[in-house]
Amino acid sequence: MDEAAFLERISARLGRSIPEDRPPRNVQGAPDFWRQRSSGAQELILRFQAELEKLGGQVERFEDRSAMLAFLKSLLKDLDPTRIGVWGGNFMDEYQLEEVLSPYEVVTWGNQGVEAFQAAEVSISGCAFAIADTGTMVMMSSETHGRSVAVLPTVHIVILRQEQIHGTMGEVLESLSQMGRSLPASVHFISGASRSSDIENDQTIGIHGPARIVAFIL
Amino acid sequence: MKVSLFTTCLVDSLFPNVAEAMVKILDRYGVEVDFPHGQTCCGQPAFNSGYVDEAREVAKTLLDAFDQSEYVVAPSGSCTGMIHHYYADLFAGLPDWEDKAERLINKTYEFSQFMVNVLGVTDLGARFPHRVAYHPSCHGARLLGIKNEPEQLLDHIQDIQRVNFPHAHDCCGFGGTFAIKMSDISGAMVEEKTKHVVESEAEVLVSTDMGCLMNIDGRLRYENQKVQVKHLAEVLYEGLPAEKE
Amino acid sequence: MPSTTNRHTPDLLDRTRLALQDDFLRAAVRFTADRLRDKKQSSTEEFGHWEEWRERGRAIRAHTINHLDYYLKQFVDQVRQTGGHVHFAKDAGEAVTSVMQIVREKKARSVVKSKSMVSEEIHINEHLIEAGIEVVETDLGEYIVQLAGETPSHIIIPAIHKTREQIKTLFTNAGGEHLTTDTKVLAGFARKTLREKFLKADIGITGCNFGIAESGTVVLYTNEGNADMVTNLPKTHIVLMGMERILPSFADLEVFANLLPRSATGQKLTTYMSMITGPRRQGDRDGAESLHIIILDNGRSEQLGDPEFQDILHCIRCGACLNVCPVYRQIGGHAYGSVYPGPIGAVLSPLLYQGKQYEDLPFASSLCGACYEACPVKIPIHDMLVRLRARKVRSGHVAKAEQLAFRGYKMIFSHHRRYRLAIKTGRVLQETMAQNGYIQSGFGPLAGWTESRYAPTLKEEPFRDKWEALSKTLKTKS
Structure with missing residues (x-):
């Protein structure tokens, strides 16, 4: 069916022609009380940590980069991966990951793609936003920030700066709305590890995506 | 009035x-x-x-x-x-x-x-020394919007022992002609309801609707259970002290 | 006997009878429904202001559906600006044709799918398989159901009716070696097998939870992450969406991101909320290169402008009404015999497919209203069930005996003298059946009732006959 006929059928059922102007609205988005909530930075960090931990995620907070790198080093030693996948671009440099990752085979998104990342046990990325209410981290796709970085490997480590943590999803959605045409093809909200309860209601982790999520807060 | x-x-x-x-x-x-x-x-x-x-x-x-x-x-x-x-x-x-x-x-x-x-009455001065469970009727609660009025009246009865049972707010399976037309499903529903009521060890099940109570009572008698059913008005009236004069 | 699907037994009563005999099914359905509704209860209590959120949800959906042409057009324009393709399908047949055309153009041989009720509605799997295309469902529950050759029995938990033993057998037949009934082992097999399917699939098919009009974004909710695999890895992504899935803006999405997961599974948010806006951008190394959105009417527009049923298009497919439904609880999803089970299915199915096929479904309800109470967008499902019953009666598709019975009811109950006489007569007639104040074994319309319970008897004197004497004993007089 062609578009005009399809839409005309709807208009006809609604008893008018298709409106040319945006329909006026009394109600849009979340209730006022919800939008007016505000929290201090420290409170947001604590809430984010508590929520993500409730979802089985691991949260580590660091005073500075060197503490983070030291922790990463020992974590990777425990995990003992063969291959680690990381965001491309200047991500490695930004956090000076090179030395810590040097014992492992490292693949970077952009130089490599899906096939290389399919065989990576661990991935390390940043994120665009985090949401305290729901323990959520938001990924936005780009040439160097592949979507698969967050879903193919078994363990996903996310490095985020505390100023990226927002209170509600609404704040993040407003940012997306303002991006207009520059909105990336994929915006991916992650709250904890991949899970399913489809086998006799028995919850199991890591069904398709990562089984372990670790958030590093700087 | x-x-x-x-x-x-x-x-x-x-x-x-x-x-x-x-x-x-x-x-x-x-x-x-x-x-x-x-x-x-x-x-x-x-x-x-x-x-x-x-x-x-x-x-x-x-x-x-x-x-x-x-x-x-x-x-x-x-x-x-x-x-x-x-x-x-x-x-x-x-x-x-x-x-x-x-x-x-x-x-x-x-x-x-x-x-x-x-009338603004919650305490009728009644006494009813029994274990009583309350079944909120679906239509009373959801169609009409009865809130806790029946429970306020029950809670003011002297010596009453209120007992709870799981899924009290679930339909008993009556549903008027539904119980005739879909009697198999309705029967399964009332069976689950009486099971919960019996397990609560209530002596009396109270409600505000005789449709529900007729259905539940029918099942209780079929199972030969001891629990009795009564309308809220019956419990209140039976519990009232005899009038002087 | 564990469940055998009975969805294709033609008669509703036969299907319910089969379901009621299936003890495993009933226990599993009760367990899952209880778990989901308890979780919903605690998550909405923790959240607070639930009624305010519900009203917000209702108002946004009502506004959107009242201006669906405007917002759908805006959505479509935005999708095209990002490089996506849009197809319009007035019915299931046209939607299938669109899918098959894309499949042919892409010379596709394999398709991976994430859960989509619309794909069930148009039975796309059957058509793809007939054309020799491999189709793999990738939601774990859907995968299990597909291997069993069945259909989902719950909107959110498709394999609610399967035991782990059965799943082990299905996975073993699908090539699993040394499997046990351990959840981890079974899930591990699915992860490994499905990962291979994702990587080699030519086309990914998903549904669409919400389409955001302002940006042309498709929003998907999953817990497993399979929708991300389906949208990230194959070169072509087909979205099947019901035309009413639209929300005007991202701001509105916040309301539904709060309502939908809580109502569906009692989660604050599902593990993944994925937003796809157009095909992959220049330079991107994953994500579909071509995006096709197929927008389906299939009976939906018929509900627009109908004051009795337009609100059914507000539904966000959360399944909360199933989890509280005392009828669904007893018979499970397959007994409804339609793609959409439970209270929402009992309304949606006869509306989308007019004709005799589903017109009995609205009678599979005690009209208790629990569905309305649970609905995150306040659809008056119980009222719609009554209206659909009236529609069926008006259409004349009812038994003569029933028509006569209600004509008799009207004749007797429309005048108090005839009514009183009927009680008196009934009292005499019941003599032969009554025992200790009950009818223990009735016949005719009472037979079904007395199969599982006794019936009460008419009292010697109805209240109206006692009134005169009673009124003389009262203190308060005018």
């Missing part, structure tokens, strides 16, 4: 004691009660089965019978809910009847709502 009794056809023909208890309680509070004989049924059996015209004809008996009444009170959340929730639509666009329906809606109350919200 004058109240016209809307007994409902179920109570009139099968459970007249319930209406009697209600009348005697209202009488104690100085309410003048009358019983307009023209009433039969709210029309719900036909309406819920899809027979709208038939339901309307029967519902008219109530509009006529109660047109002069000050208040109308019924021992049923379901029949009262039928009036409140569906009569406006049922009579929409019918001259005279439309107005009569609106008048009836505005003055009709379910018994516990009338006691608590109109």
